[in-house]
Amino acid sequence: MNRNTAEKLSNAAQTKHNKSLVLRSVWKHNAMSRLEISRISGLSTATVSRLVDSLIQDELLVESQPKATPKGRPMKPVRFNGKGHYLIGIDLGTTYIRGVLTNLAIEPIKEIEVVTESGKDPEYVLKKVAQVIMNLANTNLIDPKKIIGVGIAVAGIINLNTGIVEYSPAFNWRNIELREFMNSHVPYPVYFDNVSRAMALGEITFGNGPGFDDLICVNVGYGIGAGIVIGKKLFYGTDGMAGEFGHMPVRGDEQVFCTCGKKNCLTAYASGDAIAQRAKIRLLTHTTSILNEIPAGELNAKHVVEAARQGDPLAKEVFTEAMGYLGRAIAGLLNIFNPQAIILAGGVSLSGNIFWDTLKPVIEENVFDHRSTKYSILPSSHPNQSAIYGALAMVLQEILNLSLTIRKH
Amino acid sequence: MNRNTAEKLSNAAQTKHNKSLVLRSVWKHNAMSRLEISRISGLSTATVSRLVDSLIQDELLVESQPKATPKGRPMKPVRFNGKGHYLIGIDLGTTYIRGVLTNLAIEPIKEIEVVTESGKDPEYVLKKVAQVIMNLANTNLIDPKKIIGVGIAVAGIINLNTGIVEYSPAFNWRNIELREFMNSHVPYPVYFDNVSRAMALGEITFGNGPGFDDLICVNVGYGIGAGIVIGKKLFYGTDGMAGEFGHMPVRGDEQVFCTCGKKNCLTAYASGDAIAQRAKIRLLTHTTSILNEIPAGELNAKHVVEAARQGDPLAKEVFTEAMGYLGRAIAGLLNIFNPQAIILAGGVSLSGNIFWDTLKPVIEENVFDHRSTKYSILPSSHPNQSAIYGALAMVLQEILNLSLTIRKH
DNA sequence: TTTACTTAATTTTATCCTGAAATTAAAACG
DNA sequence: CGTTTTAATTTCAGGATAAAATTAAGTAAA
Incomplete structure (x- = not known):
């Protein structure tokens, strides 16, 4: 890999x-x-x-x-030649498909956003993605022949050797032949990767940090994932499965089953979904929380965060617990990798001060802090757009590596 | 780094x-x-x-x-030219200093072992190391001028930029200027590193595995450390502190203080020292264990393992608990790194079947096992000699990189 | 204005590296 | 004893880089 x-x-x-x-x-x-x-x-x-x-x-x-x-x-x-070549980045999320066409200086030229309708069958969703790409490409603002690549960031476990999305809890996909589909529906080289890894790549490519060599991007959203950059390069591991941070075991006693079938994964305690689920369970026995005003079917992590911000004790407890698990796990990452930075991206990370104020102390308490270790804990450089910048980064890296064949027009 | x-x-x-x-x-x-x-x-x-x-x-x-x-x-x-150049490897352990002189084919020519007397001051110990090196070098079996480097594996946290052993719990050292000392006492290029990293390097250099690219060597001895190999190269992290696996937080509730000052480090639950300490505490309230026959001052992990092997319930419980913590932490490593192999080295790993039979199921239960992931869990290729082979590997890697200046005689 | 000075970029030249092809070397075999 | 086969070397052409010399294009001072 x-x-x-x-x-x-x-x-x-x-x-x-x-x-x-x-x-x-x-x-x-x-x-x-x-x-x-x-x-x-x-x-x-x-x-x-x-x-x-x-x-x-x-x-x-x-x-x-x-x-x-x-x-x-x-x-x-x-x-960089702003008119020589163009690239496309796609964020394939569960709610929206976002796409952007940019020039080599990563200046946006055209943007599209459509709803994903992730409930429909995979083929339908993928066709929609292809349509977004072709729609971005076919504009009189540029010459479509000058598009040299498309990057797609996907939530899910991806085997880059085979080009198959092996499993995506968010989409409820299994073994979707993404590469094959795109190659037969899009006339440009298509690159794709797991969204967390894409975000990490985006951070080292476009992040305004001082050019990190080793960093980890932790994506805390509906699920939890991590993208690991070592020596300015994405780390994939042997089977391309590195970064399954969300499925780290976080406690020994058997309490909570994760969607992956294992017990006590971090995701089952600290993801956006987990925060909502764990609040729901407690609401059954605690009727005083302001969260009871929200129908159980609609309750999500944002509601919990908002309630916690307003001082609701139940919400606060749930959120603090989640950040406790997350913080200790991140401290473990810091101990093992000793990276220059941990970047926190994804929906939950956009909760504002309450997120940072709850999480940071836990990390600091649990990290093996030695006099020669220095690390930064930073928010994503492009909040809300980490995924799409990650997708663009995939293509740009290929350009910087000169591994893309440049067609002469 | x-x-x-x-x-x-x-x-x-x-x-x-x-x-x-x-x-x-x-x-x-x-x-x-x-x-x-x-x-x-x-x-x-x-x-x-x-x-x-x-x-x-x-x-x-x-x-x-x-x-x-x-x-x-x-x-x-x-x-490889068996007579052209020679190298020296040193295992600086708390009980013994072991040294070996080999040729380029890593065939041993001379070996020395002396007691460390780690209680004495650092200078005394380092002088002893220098003596071992010079003793190995000055033999009429070879021409000492043909020695091209010395590798030293040290238990402790080492800053390779400054060449200082910042902290070693095993020796109770702080800020020992190892590089400076060796450079002024030994007329050869001296390389040194943390023993866990050295072991990992030894495994990819001399291990009889199929030439792993990405592997992690977990050293479970008096303490716990890890050496991480990525792309056949040792991974150091930003400050050269990568691999502090022993200080991963393993539970949220505040129970045990680690020697590092933090709470609930893995080392405090699963290291050789922890196994002994945790047995001692339980022996105070459980008088039926056969471990009570051993004076508390002498009790160590080996005794606990031996008692567990003989079926002593208290020893078994302590050991199983330790392996539970260790196994879950290793499963986390597998999830995050997706390496080809985890190598288990160090004293506790040499406990025989009981070690593997207790640990492996925990790992397998907790790893995020996906259809495309494959990993091996293996013992060290040179049990009891991992450290010294690691030390030799440091020098050999420099030779293979051609980064050592070859003197013409 | 003109000359000196400074920095930027190109051109020239020498040296070095690799690969392909041709050549030489050293065996086995009929 | 020549043919065949595989191993290693030699020759030679095509590129690559670095150092030095040269050219380019400004500013500043006499």
Whole structure:
């Protein structure tokens, strides 16, 4: 799975690597001169000149207006070509399918949002996704032939070797052949991945943090998942199943069954769904809570959070308990991975101060804090849009790696 | 920390990479012809010939006797040069300091074992280590100038940036400047690392498994630690603190304080020390256990395991509880990392069947087992010698990376 | 205005690397 | 003794990078 197998290095591979290095420098620093690229990458100015020329040929970079320097010849900055190629990102969520068409500078050109109707059969939903993609592509704002890839973030367990969504509790899908479907319905290269991993990739690609190398993005929504980035690269594990953070066992005594069939998974205690379910159970015996005003069928985590914010004791207790389980589990992640940052994304993480004020102390209490460890706990850089930025990041990473074939028009 | 920073690729770097590739092929497959190396590495025969020549020049490889093939010209196999260079591995344990001098084929040439006297001050212990190293080096079996590096596996938290042992509960050390000491007392390049990480490195370097890419070595001894290998490389985390598995919080209610000051760390429930301590506490109120025959001051985990094996209910309960905590924590590791294998090493892991029979079912019950996940749970390939093989692996990896300067004699 | 200076980018040149093909080497076999 | 087969080397062409020299395009001072 995405293995770092030692590969021979030919001259061509060497150039590709160095070209990618140039591209990443420009991505990171925006417009910059060839000389600056040379200094940052360590490559000679001659090499940078040649590689930049080639990247301009490929329409990945363009020269901007010459920019005066304090002294000497003005630089000719290069930046990403906003008109050369385009990409599409899709957030396939249970309630909405969101799609965006952007240029290489990730400036949105067209956006679409439709309801998912996740109750209908998988084929119906996937067709809808394909329609969104084709709808985004077919616009007179751009030349559709210049679209070089589509990224899709999906809630569920995905086998990237086979391209199959093996299981998605959110959609109630099993063994959906996503890659095959998309390849036969969409005329562009399609990349997809689990939404938590996509979010993590989005954070290192677009996050405004100081360029983390190792980070973990914990997605606390209806369920709980994690995307792990190691050395600026997504970590998949042997079978592409790394990050099943939501199914960590969190206590020894047998209490709660998780949807996965196991006992005492974190998800069963701290996910959005769990928060709602656990509140419902307590409401049966506690009639004083303001949550009793909400019909049991409609009660969700947002209601609980809101009630807790208003000081409802039952809601507070449920939420605090959930954050206790989550915080200890995150502390465990920090101990094991020692990442630079934990990013918290997903619906529950958008609950505002009450979320951070309840969770952070638990983490700090339980982390193995040593004098040389430093870590940040941060919100997502694009709240509410983590998934779609993650989807875009999948495609952009392929571009930065130069692993996408660039068609000449 | 050991970051995979994108670096420019010069012709020289290209050659170094390919040379390392050749070296690793030979390491993995033992004696092999240039043609076989070419096929495995993907490099052309011409390139392999040239690189092999250079590696023979460096005395890293030698040609063996030509070996007849079914038809055609006999091959001239190349293998690691048993007389070109030597390395030293040190296991710095709390009871013994073990050292071994080997050749490049990791064939032992000289071995030493002395008691550590860990009660004495750090300087005394470190001097003893230096003495062991110099004693191993100064033998008429080899030319000491041909020693290219020393690896040391230490129980404790080590900052590899500064070369300081920040904290070692086993030795009761704080802020010991290990690198500085060794550099001024030993005339060879010295590498050191935490013992759990060293063990993990030893497993991928010398383990007889099928060449794992991603594995975790859990070291269950007096304390608990983990070494994480991702993509055949040790994972250090941002501050070099990855793998603090022993200090994962394992339950929410406040019960047991760990030596680290936190509450409810795994170590406080499942380490060798914890097993002994928890047995002692119960013995105060249960007088029927056969463990009462052992003076409280001498009681250790081995006694508890032995009593459990003999059917003593108290010992069994204590041990089963410990394995319950350990098993659930390991299941969590499997969920998050999805590695090919978990290797169990360290004293407690050498307890025989009772260890495996108690632990494995807990892991299996708690792991998020999906149809596409496969994992192995294995004992250390070199029981009782994991640490020293890990120490040797540190040096060997440097050789395989060609990052050690090879002196010409 | 003109000359010196400074910084940016390109061109030239030398060196180095790899791969493909041709060649040489060393056996087995009829 | 030549043919066949496999192993290893040599030759040679095609690229790649770095260092140095050169050109480009400004500013500042005389």
